[in-house]
Amino acid sequence: EVVLTQSPGTLSLSPGERATLSCRASQSVSNSYLAWYQQKPGQAPRLLIYGASSRATGIPDRFSGSGSGTDFTLTISRLEPEDFAVYFCQQYGSSPRTFGGGTKVEI
Amino acid sequence: EVQLVQSGAEVKKPGESLKISCKGSGYTFTSYWIAWVRQMPGKGLEWMGIIYPGDSDTRYSPSFQGQVTISADKSIATAYVQWSSLKASDTAMYYCAKTFAAGSYDDPFDYWGQGTLVTVSS
Numbered sequence: 727e728v729v730l731t732q733s734p735g736t737l738s739l740s741p742g743e744r745a746t747l748s749c750r751a752s753q754s755v756s757n758s759y760l761a762w763y764q765q766k767p768g769q770a771p772r773l774l775i776y777g778a779s780s781r782a783t784g785i786p787d788r789f790s791g792s793g794s795g796t797d798f799t800l801t802i803s804r805l806e807p808e809d810f811a812v813y814f815c816q817q818y819g820s821s822p823r824t825f826g827g828g829t830k831v832e833i
Numbered sequence: 834e835v836q837l838v839q840s841g842a843e844v845k846k847p848g849e850s851l852k853i854s855c856k857g858s859g860y861t862f863t864s865y866w867i868a869w870v871r872q873m874p875g876k877g878l879e880w881m882g883i884i885y886p887g888d889s890d891t892r893y894s895p896s897f898q899g900q901v902t903i904s905a906d907k908s909i910a911t912a913y914v915q916w917s918s919l920k921a922s923d924t925a926m927y928y929c930a931k932t933f934a935a936g937s938y939d940d941p942f943d944y945w946g947q948g949t950l951v952t953v954s955s
Contacts, residue, residue, distance in 0.1 A: 727895070761941035763878075770928055770945035771878065782943065814878055818941055822894035823868070825878040
């Protein structure tokens with residue numbers, strides 16, 4: 727199975743700063759079928775990015791995704807207070823689908 | 834409005850059986866895959882398996898194959914995951930989620946249920 731490794735485990739930043747989150751795959755992700763989700767405490771995950779770089783409906787343009795092959799990045803250009811959360815990447819090009827371990831973005 | 838509404842929290846003893854549900858509405862239930870995802874306390878997300886309610890085609894993660902059974906009843910637009918003999922290690926939040934595009938297995942999950950907390954303790 728494709729193992730996704732996210733780094734860093736925790737990112738400590740201030741509102742207004744830029745956040746750069748990494749997701750590295752153990753093998754190439756087919757068709758760049760890589761998604762990013764945001765999860766806040768007590769809530770279900772929310773889809774942010776799919777196809778490595780396409781924003782889901784209603785997602786602000788401060789969120790952007792990039793990458794291909796085995797290396798992917800989620801960038802939050804200017805952190806808003808509501809962006810402090812845990813972020814997971816997921817590949818959906820190979821079975822079984824797998825998630826990364828998550829990056830916590832904290833104030 | 835698309836909604837996935839899951840059944841309520843459960844407290845069970847080791848060895849007991851359990852079936853939790855996920856009811857879809859606001860979309861054509863039979864046309865989208867529904868997955869189950871486990872989140873153990875304080876941990877990450879684990880893909881358990883997925884079902885296509887239109888024909889009950891079901892796929893499992895090797896980690897969950899034989900441990901759970903995923904099913905769906907399209908007449909009532911509801912998907913299920915069940916355990917025949919729970920273990921303490923099954924304690925977790927379980928989410929259902931639907932795929933983004935109709936008929937597509939190779940898709941992310943755009944709508945999620947609110948989660949069902951399962952606690953297994955003697």
